[in-house]
Amino acid sequence: MSRTEGDTWDLATSVGATATMVAAARAVASGDPDPLIDDPYAAPLVRAVGIEFFTKIVDGELDYAAGDDSGVGRLMTDVMAVRTRFFDDFFAAATAAGIRQAVIVASGLDSRAYRLDWPAGTAVFEIDQPAVIGFKTATLAALGAVPAARLHTVGADLRDDWPAALRAAGFDPGAPTAWIAEGLLVYLPPDAQDRLFDDIDRLSAPGSRLATEYHPDAGAGIGERARALRDQWRSQGFDSGIPDVADLFQPGERTPPAEQLGALGWDVTACRRPEVFARYGRSLDAPDTLGTLRDSMALDAIKTPHGKDQP
Numbered sequence: 001m002s003r004t005e006g007d008t009w010d011l012a013t014s015v016g017a018t019a020t021m022v023a024a025a026r027a028v029a030s031g032d033p034d035p036l037i038d039d040p041y042a043a044p045l046v047r048a049v050g051i052e053f054f055t056k057i058v059d060g061e062l063d064y065a066a067g068d069d070s071g072v073g074r075l076m077t078d079v080m081a082v083r084t085r086f087f088d089d090f091f092a093a094a095t096a097a098g099i100r101q102a103v104i105v106a107s108g109l110d111s112r113a114y115r116l117d118w119p120a121g122t123a124v125f126e127i128d129q130p131a132v133i134g135f136k137t138a139t140l141a142a143l144g145a146v147p148a149a150r151l152h153t154v155g156a157d158l159r160d161d162w163p164a165a166l167r168a169a170g171f172d173p174g175a176p177t178a179w180i181a182e183g184l185l186v187y188l189p190p191d192a193q194d195r196l197f198d199d200i201d202r203l204s205a206p207g208s209r210l211a212t213e214y215h216p217d218a219g220a221g222i223g224e225r226a227r228a229l230r231d232q233w234r235s236q237g238f239d240s241g242i243p244d245v246a247d248l249f250q251p252g253e254r255t256p257p258a259e260q261l262g263a264l265g266w267d268v269t270a271c272r273r274p275e276v277f278a279r280y281g282r283s284l285d286a287p288d289t290l291g292t293l294r295d296s297m298a299l300d301a302i303k304t305p306h307g308k309d310q311p
C-alpha cells in the first residue's frame with residue numbers, strides 16, 4: 001500500500017497500524033523479567049484495535065520476543081523498551097525542571113498521559129489523526145483509565161496546520177513546553193518534517209524542551225530493516241491485514257533535526273542508539289541485515305533564552 005497526499009487512517013490501517021505494532025512491542029517489553037518500562041494499557045489497546053497478529057502477540061499466542069532464528073522480534077522489543085524509557089525519562093526530567101505543558105506529537109497508542117507521574121496542574125496535549133485520537137481516547141475511557149494530567153486531544157494531520165488546532169485546544173505558547181515526536185519522522189514527507197520543527201520552534205517559549213529520534217539515512221537502510229521485519233512476520237504465517245511498513249515511509253533527503261534545531265538556537269544533544277541502550281544497561285546486538293538500527297539517533301534539546309537571533 002503506498003502513500004498519497006492527504007491520506008488518512010485509523011489504528012488498523014496504513015500508518016495507523018504502525019502505532020498498533022509498536023504498542024504490541026511495549027506490551028511484550030512490559031512483561032519482561034527485568035522490564036525497563038511498564039505500560040499496562042498497551043495490551044488492552046492492541047486487543048481493542050483487533051489486528052489478529054498483534055492480538056496474538058500480546059496474548060502470548062505468538063512468542064514474538066523469542067521469535068524465530070533471526071532474533072528480530074527480540075531485538076525490536078528491546079528497541080521499543082529502550083525508546084519508550086528514553087521518552088519517559090525525558091518527560092520526567094522536563095517536569096522536574098518545572099515544565100508544566102507537554103505535547104505528544106503523533107501520539108498513536110501512547111498512554112503517557114495516563115501512566116506517567118505528572119505534577120499537579122500539568123497539561124498534556126496529544127496530536128494524531130482524528131480516527132487514531134478518537135479510538136484511543138474512547139477505548140481508554142471504556143477501560144476505566146483516567147488521565148493523570150489535564151489531557152487535551154487534538155485530531156489533526158501533521159502535514160496541515162496542526163499549530164492552529166493545538167492553539168484552539170488551549171495550548172499556551174507563552175509557557176515552556178516539553179515536546180516529543182516518537183516514531184514519527186519517516187512517515188512525514190521531508191518538507192513536512194522541516195515545517196514540523198519550524199512550527200515547534202515558533203510555538204516554544206525559552207526553556208522548552210524537545211525529544212525525538214531519527215535515522216540519519218532515512219532512505220534505503222531503514223527500508224531494508226522494515227523488510228527484514230516483514231519477512232520475519234511472514235515466516236510466522238502472517239501476511240495480510242497489515243501494510244508493508246517500508247512502503248509507508250516517505251522518501252527523500254531530509255534535514256537532520258540536530259542541524260535544524262541547532263540553527264534555530266536550541267542546545268542539542270544527540271546520541272546513537274547503542275549509547276542509549278548502554279545508558280539502561282543493555283547492549284544492542286543487531287545482525288547485519290538490521291545494522292541501520294545502530295545508526296538511529298536519540299535527540300533531546302533545550303530552547304535557549306536568546307533563540308536564533310543571538311550568538
Ligand SMILES: C[S@@+](CC[C@H](N)C(=O)[O-])C[C@H]1O[C@@H](n2cnc3c(N)ncnc32)[C@H](O)[C@@H]1O
Pocket residue numbers: 015016018019022023105106107108109110127128129132156157158159181182183184187188
Ligand atoms: C509508529 S507510530 C508511533 C506512535 C507513538 N508515537 C508511539 O511511539 O507509540 C506513528 C504515528 O504517527 C502518526 N502520524 C504519522 N503521520 C501523521 C500525520 N501526517 N498526521 C498525524 N499523525 C501522523 C500515526 O497516526 C501513528 O500514530
